[in-house]
Amino acid sequence: MTIFAYCRVSTLDQETAIQEEAIRKSYPQAKIRHEKKSGASTQGREVLLLLLDVIAEGDKLVVWKLDRLARNLHDLTTIVKALEDKGASLEILDQRIDTGTASGRAFLQMLGVFAEFETNLRKERQAAGIAKAKSEGRYTGRQPAAQYKVTKAIRLVEAGYSKQKAASEAGIGVATLYRRLKEIADDK
Structure with a gap:
């Protein structure tokens, strides 16, 4: 049996030292992998996806806390199902949950529901x-890209650049460029 450990933080200025220390106490031999990505979904989390790919029957994936692994019930159940399909299990140290047991699986599902509920409450607040803030005139929303950047991108497109390259060179999103080009075409 191989113990794989997954440590995740959301931003580049955060560290995984506390997570790693907790995991090493329980599993000194664990192969620890780190990732600095948002936990909002599993998309783009290459380290987690690689671990789920290489984990095999009898192996265990260990995380310090549930929110380091998944923030919504769908992602959590997808991860647990992928592990179960391979004959592997998940252990969450902080909550002492091990999906290798029936009670561990049931408790994990309950925690997942509450984690998703908390995320939804945060979004509502x-x-x-x-x-x-909008009603008080204090919130204006996301500011549009600076007009000079958009103008620069349009000139680059006119000079033969691809829209993707022009947007990148000007420092704007390609969707912003497409939107402005459409507005210009609609005005003609």
Whole structure:
């Protein structure tokens, strides 16, 4: 049996030292992998996806806390199912959950529901705060890209650059460039 450990933080200025220390106490021999990516979904989390790919029957994936692995029930159940399909298990140290047992699987599912509920409450509070700030005239939303950057991108397209390259060179999103080009075409 191989013990794979997964440590994740959301931003580049955060560190995984606390997670790694907790995992090493329980599993000194664990193969620890680190990732600095948002946990909002599993998309783009290459280290996690690689671990799920290489884990084999009898292996175990260990994480310090549930929110280091998944922030919504769908992702959590997808990960657990992928592990189960391979004959592997998941252990969450902080909550002492091991999906190798029936009670561990049931408790994990309950925690997943509460984690998703907490995320939804946070989104509702954020939306309420934004609505209040808008009504008071204190919130203007995301500021549009600086007009000079858009103009630069348009000139680059006219000079023969691809839209992707022009947007990149100007420092704007390609969607912004497409939107502005469409507005210009609609005005003609």
